[in-house]
Amino acid sequence: MSTTTSLDPAIAARLKRDDHGLFAAVVQDAGSRDVLMVGWMDDEALHRTLTTGAATFWSRSRSEYWVKGETSGNTLAVREVRLDCDGDTVLVVADPAGPTCHTGATTCFDADRLV
Amino acid sequence: MSTTTSLDPAIAARLKRDDHGLFAAVVQDAGSRDVLMVGWMDDEALHRTLTTGAATFWSRSRSEYWVKGETSGNTLAVREVRLDCDGDTVLVVADPAGPTCHTGATTCFDADRLV
Numbered sequence: 531m532s533t534t535t536s537l538d539p540a541i542a543a544r545l546k547r548d549d550h551g552l553f554a555a556v557v558q559d560a561g562s563r564d565v566l567m568v569g570w571m572d573d574e575a576l577h578r579t580l581t582t583g584a585a586t587f588w589s590r591s592r593s594e595y596w597v598k599g600e601t602s603g604n605t606l607a608v609r610e611v612r613l614d615c616d617g618d619t620v621l622v623v624a625d626p627a628g629p630t631c632h633t634g635a636t637t638c639f640d641a642d643r644l645v
Numbered sequence: 646m647s648t649t650t651s652l653d654p655a656i657a658a659r660l661k662r663d664d665h666g667l668f669a670a671v672v673q674d675a676g677s678r679d680v681l682m683v684g685w686m687d688d689e690a691l692h693r694t695l696t697t698g699a700a701t702f703w704s705r706s707r708s709e710y711w712v713k714g715e716t717s718g719n720t721l722a723v724r725e726v727r728l729d730c731d732g733d734t735v736l737v738v739a740d741p742a743g744p745t746c747h748t749g750a751t752t753c754f755d756a757d758r759l760v
Contacts, residue, residue: 541759554669554734556680563678565671568734580760613757615746619669619683621754631730639736642728644656645695 537577545573546618552588555579557598557622557630559637560609566630567638569598576611576620583608585622604628652692660688661733667703670694672713672737672745674752675724681745682753684713691726691735698723700737719743 535542547553551573557566569587571579575595578586585598585606599605606624613620631638650657662668666688672681684702686694690710693701700713700721714720721739728735746753 544757549664554683556671556683558680565673565680565736568669568671568729608760611759612754613759614683614753615748615750615756616753619753620759621680633730635730638729638731638734639727641730642659644726644728644735645723 535572535574535577537573537580541576541580541613542573544613544617545576546616547572548618550590552590553617554619555585555587555622556619557585557606557624560623560625564637565639566606566624566626566636567598571620579608579622580611585624598630599627602628602632604630606630650687650689650692652688652695656691656695656728657688659728659732660691661731662687663733665705667705668732669734670700670702670737671734672700672721672739675738675740679752680754681721681739681741681751682713686735694723694737695726700739713745714742717743717747719745721745 552570555569555571572588575586575588589596605627608624610623667685670684670686687703690701690703720742723739725738
């Protein structure tokens with residue numbers, strides 16, 4: 531991930547990151563209120579999400595930033611970003627432009643119900 | 646975390662865990678559909694969640710299992726558990742018995758809105 535970031539230092543100071551400098555980002559549909567997906571962010575991904583209005587993540591498998599929908603067109607337009615009480619997770623409330631899951635499903639949680 | 650678990654091997658085979666054997670668990674209120682909190686589970690925490698109906702996590706800071714609400718009474722009664730498309734996050738849909746956040750707030754995301 532990037533070693534420099536323009537993330538507001540007042541926000542950066544409240545974040546708790548894992549061993550890889552990452553924290554979880556839960557995306558919720560502003561309209562349906564479905565939980566759409568969970569991605570990972572570092573400070574720079576959060577900075578880009580806050581400043582561009584397009585949900586942006588760090589890919590742990592590809593080791594690169596990715597803007598959700600950059601390829602598929604199924605972007606996530608950010609309405610709210612909230613930090614949780616211990617600073618290790620963010621909640622992104624967004625308007626999805628289409629199905630969020632790469633499988634074509636509305637959410638990444640549609641296919642596999644355990645109970 | 647526990648080295649032995651009774652988690653259904655068919656479920657265990659679909660999980661992708663981090664370096665510490667953990668995966669994120671997002672809890673959503675079945676009624677209000679608020680995202681209440683994010684915790685961490687290993688296989689055994691998921692097994693306990695699935696079999697007891699009480700949302701159970703692994704505490705990364707205390708290195709022990711914890712049943713949400715065990716002390717406060719603000720338990721999370723599990724209605725659904727869903728695995729995401731790449732197997733590294735679960736969504737727990739639950740009925741909360743009271744405020745979920747240890748601060749007394751309804752959710753862990755109530756206090757700190759970034760945008």
